[in-house]
Amino acid sequence: MGKVLIIAEKPDMGRTIAAVIDPKAQNKRSYLEGERHIITWAIGHLVGLAEPDQYDAKYKRWNESDLPIIPDRFKLWPNPRTKDQLKTIGELAKRCNRLVNACDAGREGQLIFHLIRQYLKLSQPVDRLWISDLTPETIRRGFDTLRSDGEYDALTRAARARSEADWLVGMNASRAFTIRHRTLLSVGRVQTPVLALLYDRHKEITAFNSETFFIVQAQFLQQDFGYKGIWQGDRLTEREKAEAIAAKVKGKPGRIISYETNETKEYPYRLYDLTLLQREANGKLGYPAKKTLDIAQSLYEKHKVITYPRTSSNYVTEETIPVMGNVLNMLKQTAYGELAAGADRSRVHKGNKAVCNPAKVEDHHAILPTPKRPGTLSSEEQALYDMIVRRFLSHYYPPAVYNNHEVLTEVEQETFRTRAKEQLDPGWRVVLSGDDSEPAKSKSRKKKGEEQADDAEDELELTDRPFSVDASRPVQCEKAEAVEKATTPPKPYTEGTLLKAMEGAGKSIEDDELREAMKQTGLGTPATRAATIERLKQVGYIKPAGKRLDITTKGCAAIELIRGAGVDLLASPEMTGRWEQRLHQISRGEASDEQFMMKVKQFAEMIVGKVKLQRPADASLFGDEKEQKSRGGKAAGRSKGTSAKRESGTGTTDRKPKAAAAKPAEAAGSPSVIAACPRPGCGGSLIEGKRGYGCIRFKEGCSFVIWKEQNGRTITAAMAKALATSGVTRKQTFKIKDGHTLSGKWELTDSAKGTISFIEMKD
Numbered sequence: 001m002g003k004v005l006i007i008a009e010k011p012d013m014g015r016t017i018a019a020v021i022d023p024k025a026q027n028k029r030s031y032l033e034g035e036r037h038i039i040t041w042a043i044g045h046l047v048g049l050a051e052p053d054q055y056d057a058k059y060k061r062w063n064e065s066d067l068p069i070i071p072d073r074f075k076l077w078p079n080p081r082t083k084d085q086l087k088t089i090g091e092l093a094k095r096c097n098r099l100v101n102a103c104d105a106g107r108e109g110q111l112i113f114h115l116i117r118q119y120l121k122l123s124q125p126v127d128r129l130w131i132s133d134l135t136p137e138t139i140r141r142g143f144d145t146l147r148s149d150g151e152y153d154a155l156t157r158a159a160r161a162r163s164e165a166d167w168l169v170g171m172n173a174s175r176a177f178t179i180r181h182r183t184l185l186s187v188g189r190v191q192t193p194v195l196a197l198l199y200d201r202h203k204e205i206t207a208f209n210s211e212t213f214f215i216v217q218a219q220f221l222q223q224d225f226g227y228k229g230i231w232q233g234d235r236l237t238e239r240e241k242a243e244a245i246a247a248k249v250k251g252k253p254g255r256i257i258s259y260e261t262n263e264t265k266e267y268p269y270r271l272y273d274l275t276l277l278q279r280e281a282n283g284k285l286g287y288p289a290k291k292t293l294d295i296a297q298s299l300y301e302k303h304k305v306i307t308y309p310r311t312s313s314n315y316v317t318e319e320t321i322p323v324m325g326n327v328l329n330m331l332k333q334t335a336y337g338e339l340a341a342g343a344d345r346s347r348v349h350k351g352n353k354a355v356c357n358p359a360k361v362e363d364h365h366a367i368l369p370t371p372k373r374p375g376t377l378s379s380e381e382q383a384l385y386d387m388i389v390r391r392f393l394s395h396y397y398p399p400a401v402y403n404n405h406e407v408l409t410e411v412e413q414e415t416f417r418t419r420a421k422e423q424l425d426p427g428w429r430v431v432l433s434g435d436d437s438e439p440a441k442s443k444s445r446k447k448k449g450e451e452q453a454d455d456a457e458d459e460l461e462l463t464d465r466p467f468s469v470d471a472s473r474p475v476q477c478e479k480a481e482a483v484e485k486a487t488t489p490p491k492p493y494t495e496g497t498l499l500k501a502m503e504g505a506g507k508s509i510e511d512d513e514l515r516e517a518m519k520q521t522g523l524g525t526p527a528t529r530a531a532t533i534e535r536l537k538q539v540g541y542i543k544p545a546g547k548r549l550d551i552t553t554k555g556c557a558a559i560e561l562i563r564g565a566g567v568d569l570l571a572s573p574e575m576t577g578r579w580e581q582r583l584h585q586i587s588r589g590e591a592s593d594e595q596f597m598m599k600v601k602q603f604a605e606m607i608v609g610k611v612k613l614q615r616p617a618d619a620s621l622f623g624d625e626k627e628q629k630s631r632g633g634k635a636a637g638r639s640k641g642t643s644a645k646r647e648s649g650t651g652t653t654d655r656k657p658k659a660a661a662a663k664p665a666e667a668a669g670s671p672s673v674i675a676a677c678p679r680p681g682c683g684g685s686l687i688e689g690k691r692g693y694g695c696i697r698f699k700e701g702c703s704f705v706i707w708k709e710q711n712g713r714t715i716t717a718a719m720a721k722a723l724a725t726s727g728v729t730r731k732q733t734f735k736i737k738d739g740h741t742l743s744g745k746w747e748l749t750d751s752a753k754g755t756i757s758f759i760e761m762k763d
Contacts, residue, residue: 002097006039006129007089009103009112012301013134014041017102020139030088038092042103046086047115049167050075064179068172068608070601074164076119090120101149102129106310106363107587108527110152111159128152133307134300135370158587165189165579165600172604173570176611177561183622185558186539189576190524191532192562195541196571197501198551199559201493207701208489214242218249218416219479220409222256222469226478229409229416230459242482245414250480254411259471264402267354268394268428270314271366274526275503277309277387282496285383286547289495289530295384296367303381305374306388310527311364315357318350326371327392333373336389339431343396355395368392390431397428405467411477420461494547495533502529505573523573525580553623560621565614565711566757567607568749613758615712674717675724678751679704686724692754693720706754715746715756723748723756731761 006021008014015032018025022034031040052059052069054077059066078086093099099122103109117126126149131142149156166189173187216231236242270276274293281292296309316324325348331340350356369389377385400423407418469475493501502523524532533549536542541555562571569575585591677684677695682704684697691709695702706720719729729746744760 003033003095004037004098004100005089005092005096005124006037006100006102007113007116008039008041009109010043010301011041013102014039016134016301016304017129017139020136021143030085031092038096040089040092041085042089042112042116043082043085045079045112045115046082046089047076047078047119049163050077052171062175062179064176064612067176067179067612068168068604069175070168070172070604074167076115078119086116086120089116093120093122093124097124099124099126100129100146101126104310105130105132105308106527107155107159107162107525107583110155111163114156114160126150131308132311132364133370134304135372137371154589155587157593158583161586161593161596162579162583164597168600168604169570169607173567173607173611176608177558177565180611180614181561181617181622182619183554183617184539185561186535186541187558187562187570188535189570189579190528191535192558192571193505193523193573193576194498194502194532195536195551195555196559197498197505197573198493198536198542198549199556201490202551202556203703205489205492207703209701210489211237211487213237213485213487214239214482215485216242216245216249216414216416217481217483218246218409218411218477220254220416220418220475221478222473222475225468227407227418227420227467227469228459228461229407229418232408232415232417236482239482239484246480246482249411249414249477252411252477254409254475254477256407256469256471256473256475257410257415258406258408259469260406262404263424264404265399266402266427267399268397269391271316271355271368271395272388272391273311273314273366274309275312275499275529276314277367277384278530279496279499280387281384282494282499282547284387285380287380287384288533288544289499290534291380292384293527293530295380299377299381299385299388303374303377304372305370305377305385307366307368307370308364309367310525311367312526313361313364314366315360316355316365316368317358317361318356320365320368321348321350321356323371324348324368324392327369328396330371330373331369331389331393336393339390339393342430343393344398345396347396347398352395386433390433394428394431397431398425400427400429401425403467405469407469409475418461419459420463420467422467423462423464492548492550494549495544496547498533498549499529502532505577522580523576553621557617557621561614561617563755564707565607565610566749567610568755570607610711613711615709675721677702677704678724678727678748679753680751686720688717688720693717693724704752704754706748706756710746710756711758713758719746727751 006014006017008017018032018034018037018039022032022037022039025032025034025037025039031038033039054075055069055071059069099117101110101113103113116122127146128149128151129142129146131138170186170188173192174185177185177187214236216236218229218231220227220229231245236245272280274296277296278287278289278292281287282289287295293309296306299306300309325345328340328343328345331337334340348355367388369385369392374385403422403424405418405420405422407420409416409418491497505523523529533542536555537544540552541558542549542551544550559571562568582591582596586593586596673685673687674693675686677686677697679695679702682695682697682702684695684700684702684704686693686704686706687696689705692705692707693715694705698705706715706723708715713732713734715723719732722729723746727748731743731745733741733743742760744758746756747759749755749757
């Protein structure tokens with residue numbers, strides 16, 4: 001009778017599984033063999049989709065005429081670095097009559113296993129091990145409840161569709177833009193919209209004009225209790241007015257015209273999913289997203305002290321509640337003993353929806369400590385483990401209780417407001433370490449697009465001392481001063497805030513149904529977001545500056561060229577949101593992967609067609625000339641195959657990206673106005689500049705511009721006027737290189753920025 005071949009995703013997992021189900025298995029280096037089982041492993045992706053030149057040698061040279069590249073059937077290719085392990089799996093499989101897919105329980109783990117199975121043509125029946133942590137109890141339970149891998153067919157189809165669709169878009173778009181613009185431009189379904197987030201934030205910051213304003217801050221005394229207040233009224237833009245108010249009230253008696261208090265409770269923060277853990281580790285510990293994932297993976301795989309980290313859920317299911325009790329018992333024997341002893345077990349139960357919400361658990365529950373007591377952890381592992389343990393423990397403690405005070409004080413007919421948050425009971429906050437134990441400030445409810453003013457404008461005083469005023473007694477204004485403030489631009493992204501933006505990328509989408517669907521998806525998945533950020537660094541589109549992420553000249557150029565080609569969807573979260581929505585439906589058997597792939601092929605063809613119409617960009621657009629000569633100029637005629645997934649855009653630049661706004665030409669006398677600016681709420685006018693038709697309010701931050709050069713065609717002033725007033729030009733006809741004529745209209749596709757697209761019309 002043949003044995004069962006178990007294929008884990010990584011060596012540590014394979015060895016852990018072997019120790020539980022076949023402890024006497026012999027270690028044969030690249031696998032372990034027992035009486036009934038052989039346990040081996042992939043090392044990540046052993047098999048991937050073949051490069052274009054593995055279909056046809058002609059694709060080694062990047063030629064525009066060969067695009068789009070759309071295989072009838074996708075070929076598989078072994079990773080040359082791990083081909084020995086692949087060969088080992090093939091040989092072991094010959095001795096086995098059954099397989100167990102023990103790769104990570106998720107879409108990517110499903111793909112890793114099935115590409116190996118397809119490439120090696122393995123025909124044995126397959127069972128699926130689906131577990132969330134690597135503790136012995138969970139592994140045993142997982143093997144006791146193995147299900148047929150066939151039950152996961154829909155997930156396998158979704159995994160394969162994701163992989164092939166990314167290949168089609170990434171390979172064709174990267175080659176099309178690289179050939180056309182003679183510099184290596186990496187384009188991808190997730191990385192490009194993420195780069196667009198950074199580009200748009202950069203533009204907001206560079207276009208921002210800071211405004212100075214003043215606040216009047218007063219210090220009041222009632223008997224022996226002192227408190228501060230901020231003057232209430234229209235924003236003060238003149239120092240003299242602010243100083244006059246301060247002088248008017250200083251040293252004068254006042255009265256309390258209103259005093260309100262209300263008690264609020266603050267409950268523990270959500271349990272960690274991977275993205276939330278990465279965001280907080282970036283903010284508190286300064287870790288890049290990839291580093292947090294690597295450390296979490298080590299805590300899961302090597303130390304087995306946390307559950308599966310690549311999860312998108314902040315909740316657990318009912319089955320996990322008893323295991324959490326075991327974790328609490330274990331923590332009593334550790335440095336967390338005092339906190340674990342003070343925990344109230346009755347707070348975590350199946351009715352507590354802040355913890356137990358099965359409807360919000362897809363493949364895996366939130367990241368938790370396991371009942372395994374940690375051994376020696378590195379300082380970085382310990383720091384991340386500490387965050388996970390404290391978040392876990394916080395849910396066994398009561399809410400923090402606060403008394404919120406709001407006082408309106410009147411002096412000389414001038415009103416001052418005081419807001420104070422007094423902590424009555426720290427509750428779960430006793431679990432937090434050091435700085436974290438400060439109560440959180442109430443989040444400002446500013447509308448999107450509103451200028452951000454300094455927090456002090458609306459000060460909230462945090463205190464754990466009693467706040468006590470008597471509304472019936474008089475007060476004295478001891479001190480008053482005018483304080484200069486300035487409106488601040490949006491903050492540059494850090495890895496933490498970029499992860500949050502990726503997760504919530506669909507919020508700006510107007511389509512209600514899609515926006516709702518993207519709540520569950522965002523840009524990328526928890527498992528891939530860190531890799532996307534690393535990719536943008538590798539290709540020279542972004543560079544870290546301390547915690548900040550800066551977009552480079554090349555990164556700006558890439559987005560401008562992609563949008564300029566009329567394939568804005570490629571730089572929008574909407575497309576990848578629709579993809580993730582559809583892939584999710586495919587994984588649940590609710591949508592067809594074949595239909596999805598047909599649409600992706602059409603999209604790849606459309607991208608290539610539009611890029612072929614684009615005018616080649618000037619080399620200076622990508623950074624300094626030396627960099628271009630050494631790298632970009634050779635890209636289009638390369639003889640060596642380069643994967644769109646692995647291009648390494650070497651060399652970033654320290655030069656600041658050029659502003660995209662076309663400044664109107666400073667002609668003698670006033671330039672003539674072409675039309676009113678179409679940007680909603682602007683009220684400016686368009687005038688002709690050297691490179692485009694821009695708004696005269698560009699200094700106030702209006703970025704509307706219609707560029708004169710569009711895909712090798714020139715937009716005239718008359719066409720710009722038509723676009724600005726009616727959104728479309730008259731029919732245009734012109735010859736293209738091969739002698740054919742092309743007819744169509746230019747359409748204004750974005751009235752906020754001035755983006756236009758050519759819509760072809762068939763005669």
